[in-house]
Amino acid sequence: MATIPNITPKSVPHLACYNATFDLSNKIWRSDNIIDERIPLLSVQIAYNVLLSSIFHHIFKPFHLPLMIAQMLGGALLSSSMMGRFPEIFFGLYRAEGILAVETISNFGIMYYVFLNGLQMNADTIVGSSSKSMIIALSCIMIPMLGGAWFLAVERWVLGAEPINNVTIRGYYFCCAILAVTGFPVLARLLSELKILYTRLGKDALTAAMLIDAYGWVLFTVLIPFSHQGGKPLFSIMCTLLFIVFCFCVVRPILARVIAHKIRLGTWDSRGLLDVMVGLLICSYITDMLGSHHVVGAFVYGLILPSGKFADLMIDMLDDFVTTTIVPIYFASFGFKLNLEAIFDTHCSVVFPIAMVVVLAIPKILGSMMVTFFFGMSYRDGLGLGLLLNTKGMMAVLMLSVAWDKSFLDPYSFTIMMLAILFMTVLVSPLINVIYKPKLLFKQTQQRTVEKLRGDAELRIAVCVHNVNQAAGMIHVLEATNATRISPLQISVFHLVEFTRHATGLLVAQMDNPSGHGGSCTLKRVDHEWSSDGSQDAFESIAKAFEEFAEEYKAVRFEISGIVSTYDTIHEDIHNITQEKRASLILLPFQKQITSEGVLETTNKAFGDINQNVMLEPPCSVGIFVNRGLKSLMDTKMSIIMIFIGGSDDREALSIAWRMAGHSNTKLHVERLLITGNEAAEEEAFHNESNGLLSTVMDSVMQRELDDEQILHFRHKGMHNNDSITYSEQIVKINTGEEIPMILNKIDNPSYDLYILGHGSGKNYTAFQTLLEWCDNPELGVMGDIIASTSFGTNSSLLVVQQYTMRKKPKPVCRRKCNSKTTNSDML
Structure with a gap:
């Protein structure tokens, strides 16, 4: 059995060790039961991981939790603390001889995942970032790193561990790095799902996350050579950095020209994509040979490739397979190392590890709030930014895995850091929805x-x-x-x-x-x-x-x-x-x-x-x-007609038309239609709750008063000493709604360049409500739909306006007046 040095056998998860002896006999061709052999077993393992992560993802999707959380939880179920308690089930899926195959495939697949992450990032944006973004990123790197060192120091003091040595110091480095990094791809998708990607907070968080992620890869490149026993870490770091500079200065321009030329000529095909994948394997091999990690070469290779159409082709070809199939396998191998029982094997209360997990999320929030306060941003923005930058991704998981494989962390520290990664990432979505929901801010x-x-x-x-x-x-x-x-x-x-x-x-x-x-x-x-x-x-x-x-x-x-x-x-x-x-x-x-x-x-x-x-x-x-x-x-004069019937939408349309009439090259005619012969739907206008869409409840009498007030104000102030504005009224009788097109035909004039209407014009009249059900374009309203139709004779453009109304909780309806609820309100 393989053992892990410097850690007692009792504290090692049983499933973290497996028999490394191989049977070289070719039994697969002579076996009567093929399901017992390697390839069929691997197929079952892959199917299990993919299915389990998909189930978790669908469960957590309404909560906007990242896919990585579902994959991590799927892997955690394979730990000795969970499925390991049922040996019959576990060894039916993951026998010892199958674990090595899972880890091999997962590490190969994670190389492709990191390559896609580098392809999605933009090196030019990283270099050209603003000073504000750089300061935010720097603050959210340094303070969490200090927090990581403090965590290990407190843990060793509380647990009464051995004095600090070289192994412990290396564990400090990895813990600091894990707390400092941010998962840029995970955060980008999370911001998009939360619908704040294009807000100021979203852009600040995404830019800072990109800078932090780039820093994380630099730190990862430096830490890996120092994690090896013996060797020449400084020489390895220098060679790796020289190789990265060579990729950016020499390889990148050549690849950009070749790929752009092929795309321009339309000669790019699947064979060219396969040639690119060969380059990925070469870069990964070189960085591994230089003493760094193979994923460093994969990330650098993705970063130097051009974005745009080429990036879309690569991601379309690889992303679904890598993200949904290979990554769950990696987290399955990661789950073998998890041992939740380790946090209960100490003399400390269970409250201590829970408190530590919560405390580890504070340093980055503190750092972001300090910087945002310096730039004059609100505390809400600082808190939201800190929560978003706490999002962890594959980089944190990779660092934690390397620290475990190199025996820099004991099972207790490893479990605490694992839970902290889960806690920080899970916490983001619900808290952002509570404290930074754009509809609640304004x-x-x-x-x-x-x-x-x-x-x-x-x-x-x-x-x-x-x-x-x-x-x-x-x-x-x-x-x-x-x-x-x-x-x-x-x-x-x-x-x-x-x-x-x-x-x-x-x-x-x-x-x-x-x-x-x-x-x-x-x-x-x-x-x-x-x-x-x-x-x-x-x-x-x-x-x-x-x-x-x-x-x-x-x-x-x-x-x-x-x-x-x-x-x-x-x-x-x-x-x-x-x-x-x-x-x-x-x-x-x-x-x-x-x-x-x-x-x-x-x-x-x-x-x-x-x-x-x-x-x-x-x-x-x-x-x-x-x-x-x-x-x-600039080329012609504009003639505008605004048809006014009544309601908030018509008042808004009149306000816009009135503003346009101030231009020297604009003429405005306002036509008010006074409708008779069709009773207004008073019950609907007066007792409208609108299912939460609209909140201001006005009766039809108040609406008419507001209409008359605005028309009076317009005629008195707008038409005074302004010959470009004219106004007229006509009384029209509408019974069935068939009269509306005839009325519009009479008003229509080829000289009008622009019609301006209210979306809800006439909605308080039964005839208009009936016609609305037959509209091809209900977003234009009844009259707007008629004017925009091919049967209407005008060549004029059209602007249909809907006024904003404040939303409030609906007031209780008096049952003695009306027992029914309606769905439309002040969109008259």
């Missing part, structure tokens, strides 16, 4: 509407676009909002990209977002292709268009960022970033685009689903723009 206020915005206040608009054509149309709308030095325009542009590849979200998050200040913008361009679907080219084209717009209008400032997410959840990212930007209006593009024949055709049905999801519970007012060739105010 106070609800009516200032998120254009109607309540002061005339001399800055107008903040969040603009969402999918492509360059949509950006051009949005710019013409923004141009019409009449930005002045008294009331400037702050634009936050979001380039929406569907998450279809494993690495895309990480690559976008690492880009330095261009920002506009004082009408100018500086772009950080990338020399290589960024993705196979042209997202990088589209991003730069959109940024260039807004840059030209900001240069032309000095009162306009903008910033642009990419949002990569699944279309089912991308609206959550839009909501969170919009709240952080304190925008008063979100502009969304309609899913149909005008063709050369002048017909609106659907570009992507998913765009319509995104618009509806954004409008469901928005953090501010929302506008959907239907572009039918709207031109720039």
